[in-house]
Amino acid sequence: MMLSAVMEDYLKAIYQLQGEGDGERVRTSAIAEHLEVTPPTVTSMLSKFEERGLADREKYKGVTLTTDGERVALEVIRHHRLLEAYLTEHLDFTWSEVHDEADRLEHHISETFEERVAATLEDPTVDPHGAPIPNADLEPPAEPTGDVLADCEVGATVEVREVSDRDPDVLEYLSERGVNPGVSLSVEEVAPFGMVTVRPDGGEPVSLPEDVARHVRVAPVAEAVS
């Protein structure tokens, strides 16, 4: 197929926005913002995708990926998350360093590299942020389960499942305070304006503004005794 690195970025962006948004179709402006380019640039790329059978488009309405387009996106995401896992585990990368590196390398590694990395890590199913890694057959990963921390109720005890890796600063902030995948949290307070205060497993309480708490996905934990 021979797609450029730039094309791969567009397909990945569309896939991710498709997942986030409520509706199916992804709008030109959303892609433009995400990739920091202007809308006309997006439009011309989209028509190229349509010609190549990577996306279905309804003019002035938005796009959806075809199966082919989705496969490419999943391949790129698999590369990205495997790289994040590998760099963190074997090359001492911190959470804030790992994202940019993976964003560049994901387009340039071979199938061989992918295989070897996956084998070395023993076929991991989630990356260090808790995001699911598509398997080698590129089947779409299961929808994330559980709730968003911002929607939890006071008194609940939950376990962190996934921390969004969109913003490296948020990531570092959370990681420094012990809010990492696998950690148990008790929800101590939910302020009316959205602020959430949680106490990680044997740590100090941490207060998070709503838009940060919205990037943390959690699952309820069985209570100690009923």
Added chain:
Amino acid sequence: MMLSAVMEDYLKAIYQLQGEGDGERVRTSAIAEHLEVTPPTVTSMLSKFEERGLADREKYKGVTLTTDGERVALEVIRHHRLLEAYLTEHLDFTWSEVHDEADRLEHHISETFEERVAATLEDPTVDPHGAPIPNADLEPPAEPTGDVLADCEVGATVEVREVSDRDPDVLEYLSERGVNPGVSLSVEEVAPFGMVTVRPDGGEPVSLPEDVARHVRVAPVAEAVS
């Protein structure tokens, strides 16, 4: 400075051709052949280099790298050889797989990645083929010492220092027959038309055509007893 991957490839090519050739200046046609592009393409790149202070040029005569241009070339070569070493040692890459992978990745790894890989390998000074890895300060590595296998005399015992990685097929051919860096060889026959027959350390004799034997660099070994 922000150079493109393509520019880095040109600078690396010029550096390597500069080392090989007798004279100083590298000719347009040599670069064109090496990179598999046409001469006009090279010319336009060379004038860009001149503007940017990366190369000195005498029109119709050839080109030489400036100190700046050389530093970029050495950085890329350092990336390439560190990657070769790392991929071979930690990700099970074979000699024939490693070159292409490194050729792509060398342009896309960060300084952080470079550092971490170098640290993991404990600052290696040669790559798996025996080629010297420029140090982190990017000083030009010492000129290769020793002779080319094609020029050795019958009866000599030599140790393999470096095997050129230009042609993956040649590499695989040699590696399969035990002609690897560090191995001792006794030169058994030198045919008038250039063919050399050697016997690796406790292996079967191997005959090599001259142009292959020219890609193997060796150093004399002290004789057992005088």
Added chain:
DNA sequence: CGACCGTATTAGACGCGCCGAATTCCTAAG
């Protein structure tokens, strides 16, 4: 139902890296 406003698309342009064709330059042979 129509006008308006925000969003999307089309139109035209630019730099990069590449090409083929035409031209200019160097050099070595006579």
Added chain:
DNA sequence: CTTAGGAATTCGGCGCGTCTAATACGGTCG
């Protein structure tokens, strides 16, 4: 000293990915 042949450069053009400015569309509010 001249000239022919090979090498390098200039010229014009192309696809990619980007932009700005101009235009077309469509949902919403009066």
